[in-house]
Amino acid sequence: MTTALPDRDGSDAVDTLDRREGPYGEVVLRRRGEHFEIIANGCFLMDTADGRSERLLVQAALDALGATAGPAVLIGGLGVGFSLAHAAAEPRWGRIAVVEREGAVIDWHREGPLAAVSAGALADPRVRVLHTDLLEYLAAEGERYDALCLDIDNGPDWTVTDSNSALYGPRGLARLQERLRPGGVLAVWSAQPSTAFEEALRTAGFSDVRTQEIPVARGVPDVVHLARRPA
Numbered sequence: 204m205t206t207a208l209p210d211r212d213g214s215d216a217v218d219t220l221d222r223r224e225g226p227y228g229e230v231v232l233r234r235r236g237e238h239f240e241i242i243a244n245g246c247f248l249m250d251t252a253d254g255r256s257e258r259l260l261v262q263a264a265l266d267a268l269g270a271t272a273g274p275a276v277l278i279g280g281l282g283v284g285f286s287l288a289h290a291a292a293e294p295r296w297g298r299i300a301v302v303e304r305e306g307a308v309i310d311w312h313r314e315g316p317l318a319a320v321s322a323g324a325l326a327d328p329r330v331r332v333l334h335t336d337l338l339e340y341l342a343a344e345g346e347r348y349d350a351l352c353l354d355i356d357n358g359p360d361w362t363v364t365d366s367n368s369a370l371y372g373p374r375g376l377a378r379l380q381e382r383l384r385p386g387g388v389l390a391v392w393s394a395q396p397s398t399a400f401e402e403a404l405r406t407a408g409f410s411d412v413r414t415q416e417i418p419v420a421r422g423v424p425d426v427v428h429l430a431r432r433p434a
Contacts, residue, residue, distance in 0.1 A: 217233055217234070217235050218233060218234045218235075219231060219232075219233050220232045220233060220234055220239075220315075220316060221307065221311065221315070223307040225305060225306065225307065227243070227244075227304060227305065227336075227364060228243065228244040228364075229242075229243070229244055229245070230242070230243050230244075230305050230307050230308065231243075232307070232311055232315070232316070232317075234316070235250070238250050238251045238252045239251045239283060239316060239317060239320070241282065241283060241308065243305075243363050244363070244364075246357075246363060248282065248357070248363065249282050249283050249354075250283065251283050251285075251320055253419075254283075254285035255417055256392060256417040256425040256426075256427065257282070257283075257285035257286045257289070257354060257392065258285055258286065258289040259415065259417055259427055260286050260352050260354055260390050260392045260427050261276065261278070261286050261289045261290045261293075261350075261352050261390070262289065262293075263390055263415055263427050263429055264276065264350040264351075264352050264388045264389075264390040264429070265293060265295060265296070265350065267350075267388045267390075267411075267429060267431065268349055268350060268386075268387075268388055271349055271386075272297075273295070273296075273297025273298075274295070274296060274297060274348075274349035274350060275296070275297055275298035275299075275300070275346075275347075275348045275349050275350075276290055276296055276298070276299055276300070276348060276349065276350040276351075276352060277300045277301075277302065277348045277350070277351050277352070277382070278290065278299070278300070278301040278302070278352045278353075278354070279301075279302050279337045279351065279352065279353035279354065279355050280301075280302070280303060280337075280353065280354040280355040281301050281303035281308050281309060281312060281321075281332070282308070282354055283317055283320050284312055284317055284320040284321030284322075284324065285320065286352060286354055287299070287301050287321055287324045287325075287330070288320065288321050288322045288324050290324070290352075291322070291323075291324035291327045291329070291330060292322075292324075296329060297329065298329055298331075299327070299329045299330045299331070300330075300331045300332075300333055300348070301330065301331070301332055301333065302333045302335060302336075302337045302340050303332065303333070303334060304334070304335060304336040304337070306334060309332060309334060312325055313325060337353070337355055337370065338366065338367070338369060338370060338375070341370075341375070341378040341379065341382060342378065345382070346382075347381075347382055347383060347384045347387070348382060348383060348384065348387060349383070349384055349386075349387045349388070350383075350387060350388045350389075350390065351379055351382060351383060351387070351388075351389050351390070352390045352392075353370075353389075353390070353391045353392065354391075354392040355367065355370075357393070357394040358391075358392070358393030358394045358395055358397060358400075359371040359391065359393060359397050359399075359400040359403075359428070360393075360395070360397050360399070360400070361393075361394060361395070371400060371403065372403070373403070373406070373407060376403060376404065376407035376409070377407060380407065380408060380409065380432050383432040384432070385432060385433070385434045386431065386432065386433075386434040387431065387432045388429065388430070388431050388432075389404075389409065389428075389429070389430045389431070389432070390427050390428070390429050391427065391428040392425070392426075392427055393425070393426050393427070393428060394423075394425055395423045395424075395425075395426065396414055396416070396423070396424075396426045397428070400428055401414060401428065404428070404430045408432075408433070409430035409431060409432065409433075410430070410431050410432075410433050411429070411430060411431040412428075412429070412430045413428075413429050413430075414426050414427070414428050414429070415427045415429060
């Protein structure tokens with residue numbers, strides 16, 4: 204059963220399709236017209252209205268890897284599924300892992316309305332879904348990747364939960380670098396550019412630090428921060 208709410212401009216209804224309480228608070232799946240939205244603890248995370256920047260997150264990392272054969276990628280955050288679907292549609296990736304801490308989000312892709320967005324990617328034999336918190340996953344000993352593509356916050360300066368800020372500090376960046384193979388690429392999605400994060404990446408020892416912009420209809424552009432672990 205859904206709950207219909209008036210849209211902000213009165214043109215569409217907003218239907219609440221699912222609402223769950225989990226270890227990190229409330230997570231909600233809503234439908235606004237033709238599109239779906241994910242809300243966490245009252246904070247808008249993402250929707251299915253566009254997806255260009257989420258796809259670019261993965262594509263920019265792959266392009267930066269050049270001729271690397273069968274690279275492995277870790278996607279931080281399943282979200283609405285654009286990044287995973289784009290990765291699974293690219294035969295060059297040899298191994299694809301996606302970390303998602305919200306069980307509800309995984310369910311919405313496996314047997315819910317977001318399955319249409321991820322386009323069967325969860326059934327791809329290269330894909331492995333890890334139901335865990337990214338910070339906990341990075342803190343443990345584990346395999347390395349050629350690319351880390353992170354989309355778990357609205358950016359380094361606008362985290363969904365306070366604890367996530369540790370990911371973008373010196374210790375978090377050190378752990379990210381440890382999980383990359385030499386020459387591997389880190390890509391971080393953000394709702395706005397962050398010169399402070401660029402500097403933090405350089406201070407942490409990353410090279411080839413740059414920011415790629417994605418124009419949006421209103422406001423500052425979305426961006427993907429890119430950096431490389433030195434070979």
